[in-house]
Amino acid sequence: MIWEAIGFYSLAIFLIYFAYKTISATNPVHSALYLVLTMMGLAAIFYNLGAHFIAGVQMIVYAGAVMVLFVMVLMLFDLKAEIRAFTRGMFSGLVKVMAAGVLAGLVIGSAKNSVVVVETGAPGQMQAGVDVSRQLGILLYTKYLYAFELLGVLLLVVAVGVVAVSRMKGGTHAQR
Amino acid sequence: MPSAEAMLNIGLSHYLFLSAILFSMGLIAVLMRKNVIVMLMGIELMLNAVNLSFIAFASQNGNLNGHIMVFFVMTIAAAEAGVGLALAVAIYKKYHELNIRFFEHLRG
Amino acid sequence: MQINFGLIDVLLVSPALALFLASAIPLLIKVLRGNREQNSFATLIYGYLGIVVAVGMTFAMMGTERSAFDGALVFDGVSSFATLVILFVTAASLTFSSESFSTNDRQFTEMLFLVLNCAVGMLTVAWSNDLIVTFVGIELFSLCLYMLIALSLEERASKEAAFKYFVLGSVASAVMLYGISFIYGTVGSTVLPEFLAATPNLLMTNRLFLIGFILLIVGVAFKLAIFPFHSWAPDVYQGSPTPLTAFMATGVKAAMLAFFLRLMAAQAFTVERFWPFVDTLQWLAALTILVGNVAALRQKSLKRMLAYSSMAHSGYILIGLIAAGIGGASVLGAAGVLFYLFTYSLMTIGTFGVLHLLEGRADSDLTLEDLKGIAATKPWLALNMTILLVSMAGIPPTLGFFAKFFVFSAAIKQGLVWLAIWGVVGSIISVYYYLRPIVAMYMESAVIRQDRVELRPLSYFMVTVMALLVLAIGVASEPFYQMVLASVTVVF
Amino acid sequence: MLLSILIFTPLLFALIVALMPEGKWVRPTALVLSIGHFLLSCLLFYRFNPTSVSLQLVERIPWVPTFGINYFVGIDGISFWLVLLSTFLTPFVILASWTSIETRARSFHACLFILLSATLGTFLAMDAILFYTFFEASLIPMYFLIGVWGGARRLYATMKFFIYTMAGSLFMLVAIIALIFLTQEQTGQMSASLLDFYKLDIPFVANSFMNAQTLLFFAFALAFAIKVPMFPVHTWLPDAHVEAPTPGSVILAAVMLKMGTYGFVRFVMPIFPDAMAYWAWLFMLLGVVGIVYGALVAMVQPDIKKLVAYSSVSHMGYVILGIFALNIYGLTGGIYQMLNHGISTGALFLLVGMIYERTHSRQIADYGGLAKAAPIFAIVFLIVTFSSIAVPLTNGFIGEFLILLGAFEANRIFAGIAVLGVILGAVYMLWAVKRVFFGEQSKLVENALAEGGLDLNARELIVLSPFVVLIFWMGLFPGDFLHWSKASVDHLMQNRTQYELNIEP
């Protein structure tokens, strides 16, 4: 138990630190790299929570693909470190920080004294001895088949759309 | 202050705390960063925080809907990142600027 | 482990399939023919074909309540109604797009692809019975819209609008998703009926669920442009090409309202623990009406004005939603919402269509000045616009009046008299800005315009149809209302 | 079918006129159509049974049955004359605008016909929602009449007119909806029919504002008060009148203002008897203030059309006073005064318009000595003036006398103050007459004389002569007119608290 706690807290501190660095680094490239670290930390936590498949996907899709995309784009723009990381405005800044903080506080406060887990006979109920990934697959291709296919459509749409947008006048692959 | 036992007994709420903190940090990035790319990173951070919350609940609830959701969210987040970056590229080409404060023409 | 789905499920989702196929075919043709843009009219025909098939399938499947994919999707009156509205506005805005300067160019095929898939996303939201599916649907149409806006030839503001919409929309989705995670965590499921069944109990005991529920509603409210989540709407509406503004102002709302109505069916608002939020929601409705109508007063850009006005209409719809949610005679409220939705769609498509017809260039942002003297040069268009605006102001015997009448009736029936009165006050303010274009068209002398606008027959026809429908259904609203009533009674 | 034909043929006419080619045939066509319509409406004299207290010539077709809304029209003594007034005025308005409306004649006549249709619908509707529909719909053509063919500040005036009126009526809509649900509560069936509203028993608490009947009463009263218009919500009227073209002013004054007072009689009086009785003092007070205030302000107006407009405020104050006197004299007088005001103020606006057409000035100060330059005009104007200031044997006297008598029975103080209006009415009208018609001829008049005749031509005389005839006919033989409404009015007054209206079998 104590080791579990130590593991959690060290991961948590790791995560929060790098998340903080992500949002405060003046150089966007640094931000992106810190974000990669954060994602990896999250993957560790997922693993810790028994979501091994998800942890793997997190590492591959996020830390691998998405963040590489970010870094690529940043490199494309050839950005230097900025003088200021944040937009101006003392008062609005304060309000923003407070709003975000209070939101977190509200969630934390509520979570602390009201987490009640309802046992349901949901179809996704984990069955002992069956592999999580297999169950996931079954769910995806039965109940969430439509959503899954939709996801495919989504990706296709994004592919087509992004290309189209980029080909626009003034885009990276503009035709005129 | 919560008791030491509560601190040490890692449960759902700890993960939720962590998720909430990460979520609000992501939100702060969106709210306050000048650079649009970093704002996009903030959004990714928020989505990740939500994922954390899902996974924590899933392990608590013992069903896989959470995992499915996370799977979907990840895909969508990737797509979103793609679209966001494409838009960023588009506006960069137009304005040669990534500072969010330059995009305030529509107003009033 | 049973796999309980079959052909019937595929048939049920066939409208979406039809749309997707219809969107893919011209794209395929384009790719196969070496990335050469086809005749836009041919492309449009494919789109129409898909829509027609979708409409046919919807009608074929209508009548009984069915669910598909193990309860992930549900097909009942509300969803078929929303489906029809979405398909209708898709057809209309496609028509406008094909004749618009800012959308009809070498990438019209991609454009059509995005629009139709956007409609698929909307349909999914309207059908979904599972929060996961809902979320995917929302993301699908949102992403499509971001890109559609950015695709506009209109250079000045569309990129900015797309980016703003993207950032704010993503934040809103994240928030909504966060709410879904809480709901999932506390209910243990994302399936809507289970969630709704557990709602009354959980609202009493579980704060996390409460937050989750509220965040979910916030996510929906963002799409509906409810105060204070409305700020994106005017900027985005103004920056988008007009046909797409019409599309997103109506289609998105249709989809989200169908979903919202499902939420309201839980009668969560009857739970005492929830009353502070219900009160807040009433205030939000009031403020939405107020802010929408007041801000519209001082807009120069007509599109922006209509954006604010559509925000105000959302406020009226919200009144109906609240009336539907607080128990008692909810049917009235729900029927009012759907009726208003339809009315709103007609009027909005129509007015934006008129604006689109008046636009002479890709990046024109029409102001009142541009409307001056239209009555003399384009009398029929001016008459259509007048009918539509009068309907928006809610003056009988147009459809707009009956929409307001049904919503106010529901509110008064449910004891929300103050909201009805507030709505009335909003209407009074709104009269001013709805009349101003009429003033400009009829009562002020024309300004000489440089750009000649050629005839755009399809759009013209569409606008006329809208105006005539607004009048005709207005005079004979009963059969239509009966239809709406029948479609909501299953849910409520 | 007669009533529906009456209501909807003008729409057809509007279509016909709108689709005609622009040219010299537009006006004659419109004139012939409107005369035909008037003759059609004269059929009412044969079809309407004045001795019956029931609703007659009823047509009832379900419209929105879910809410108990019907297309339900019918006529009784209260609406009888208002219908005829509307149909009567239209041909003359068209004739009067023969030369003054120079642009877009087709649209103009189409607007007039649509307006006619809406006003007839308002007076004939026996279903609250139908009434509301016509009540609101009448705003749109009038909005165009003022906005397109109006004077310099027409945009301001037309907007003010529209928003003011709309503001009031929307509260009425809320109240109507509430009443519909009340019928559901009390009879088990939703109904927007006035006949069912009359049967409602709406809870009322004296000395309190927050009770159902009082609130509903005020919602209705506000709508109608703005329309009438009563002090202090009258300020839209002068602007609208001044900017409106002559036909618009005439219809506005003669017909549209009546919608407000008609609403008081048709809706407020039988549906909210307790609240009406309890708050009658307030409305009598406002009516009296309107009478005196309108007269005083009219007195100092430099613009003759504005003067007539304020005199409208004063005259309509009498109608309100009469209605809220809640006795047979006041009510009969009020209804009679509605007609009188339609005739005399309508004629005044016509006259002002005719002279404006020649001199292009409405400033009283610009005139002088007109009686010599245009004697026939002066004579007609004087006759109408005497009608307006209620000289006996003209129509105005009957109405004012009955109203004041009724008011005196109800409240002596208010009636005493209202009598001041009789004096002030003479003051402002005759003062204006003196400044415009008497004295030396002004430059304006001389110039106009030099350009051509100032006096009325044959067409204008034809327009005005029926007004003059009516002024004396109504003043000398009011029985001929009251006869048609007497049964209904008596019935309403005698059963005010338990009013029921049956449908003539």
Place this chain on the structure above:
Amino acid sequence: MNHALLILTLLLCPLLGFLFNGLRFRSQNGVLAGTVATLAVAISFVCSIMLYVSLLQLPADARVISVRFFEWIAVGNLTVPFGFLVDPISAVMILIITGVGSLIHLFSIGYMSHDERPAKYFAYLNLFLFNMLILVLGDNLLMTFVGWEGVGLCSYLLIGFWFTDSQKAAAGMKAFVTNRIGDAGFLIGIFILFLTFGSVNYADLTDLVPKVVETSWMGPMTLATLFLFIGATGKSAQIPLYVWLPDAMAGPTPVSALIHAATMVTAGVYLFVRMSSLLVLAPLTMQVIAWTGALTALVAASIGMTQWDIKKVLAYSTVSQLGYMFLAVGVGAFTAAQFHLMTHAFFKALMFLGSGSVIHAMHEEQDIRKMGGLRKYLPITHMTFLLGWLAIIGIPPFAGFFSKDEILWQSFASPYGNKALWAIGAITAAMTAFYMTRLMALTFWGKSRFGKDTHPHEAPPTMAIPLIVLAILSVVGGWIGIPHVIGAVLPGHPENYFGEWLKPYLTPAPEVHGSAILEWSLMGVSIGLAGLASWFAYDSYVNKPDRPKRIATAMGGVYRVVYNKYYVDEGYFAAIINPLIATSKGLWLYVDVNFIDKCTYWATDLVHGFAAFIKTVQNGKTQSYAMYMAVGIVVIVTIALL
């Protein structure tokens, strides 16, 4: 002949005359217009006589001919017939009206021969007679009111007949508006009577009214009669509403004779004679009437003594004489009032016509300082005027003597009267004698003071005949009402025919307690005073022309005040009219434009301000929008969690 037909003819003749002349108002043919109009009135006069004869044939206590043509207004309990009533009271009136009226019409033919619009003039005149006949014949208060307003209307038209003169038009308007004030009171009186007794018919009222004398000011009868009296003060030019009558002299002189001397202005008196049975039940009102009448008589007479305009003098004289009549009404001497009404109609019409003849002869000159010695030039006018003068100053046996003396005696001896009233009456009589003699002296006697280019000429016969007829009437008119004391000593003991005629229809004059000797001596006093004043005036203005000026200087301020008519007009302007106009302007500018409209502007400004605020909030910054969302979420969640 059928009574209904008779009455119809009586009424319709003037109306037809009006229509005939009115429809050809542009006509310059004065003779045709005048002849038609005069004929119309003459036919009416014949009808009146026939009606009178019809009455005579009825028994003395049932001399009532009542005709109802149709129901005019019938609402609720209120039924007003379009009905007419000929009884001895109205018979006297219609005789006077049509008789004097036809004479004045005849006179007008000559007088208006040079006018531009004679047809219009005669049309108005006929219309006036029509209305006046309705007034006196109406069998209910409302019909009376119809005529009441109608005559006011015609008076307005006729005073402003020469409307191109703005002053004259203003005078017409003043007359109408002042009358309207009275009419408003009249209306309230009708309301009170109707709402108390449920009827407006004279016959019903007489029956319905409880025969109880009211002592409270707030009693219905007192209030009603007081309000009716307000009406009468307007129409009959009593304090405080008399101011219009002198200005009304702006109209053509025959109009002044007919309307502002003989007929219309006496309507108030007629009304109270008609309502005498009610009036006696309200003694408080009678007090008010008596004192108002007396004061009016006195004040008007005093002003009359200082005026220089021949018509103004006569106008104030009329006001003063009307005061007498009201004094008579107030003391319950209804017969006397009616009698004086009649004699006054004769001699005042005569004098106005005479003055018209003078003015006609002097080419529209009205200032008596520029006349004098006209006796030579205008012998007929002078003779007739002289007879009128004798009548008005009360020299026996001229008409005025009998009526005026009756009033003075009653005001002294009646239980409603007192010595003060008599004293005022007597002083007024002296003043009347003074200013009338002054008028005679300055106009007809002494040296002529007009320029050489003026050549006064005697009136044509159409003008002379009415003068002569009226002069005869002024002489003999009084003989039908010879007081009992005088009749007792005269040969043949002529009875008071007039009193007997009216007696059954009037509330009998109260028992007079006083001896014949007292009556004789009072008679002597008044005649003596009148004679003295006349001699003084004659002496001052003919023999010692500088004396008046000396007296005026000696009187100083008092003279100035009286000469300026007590500054009543100015006072009304300062106290009522100007403040009213200022208030109205204030209401318009400050209430309508600057308050009510401003309020709506404030509302719109509020809305617009809010719109501006929203526009600033909608600042185009993506992050601000996100912030609104975040804050909104926080607030909503917080509220929901509370």
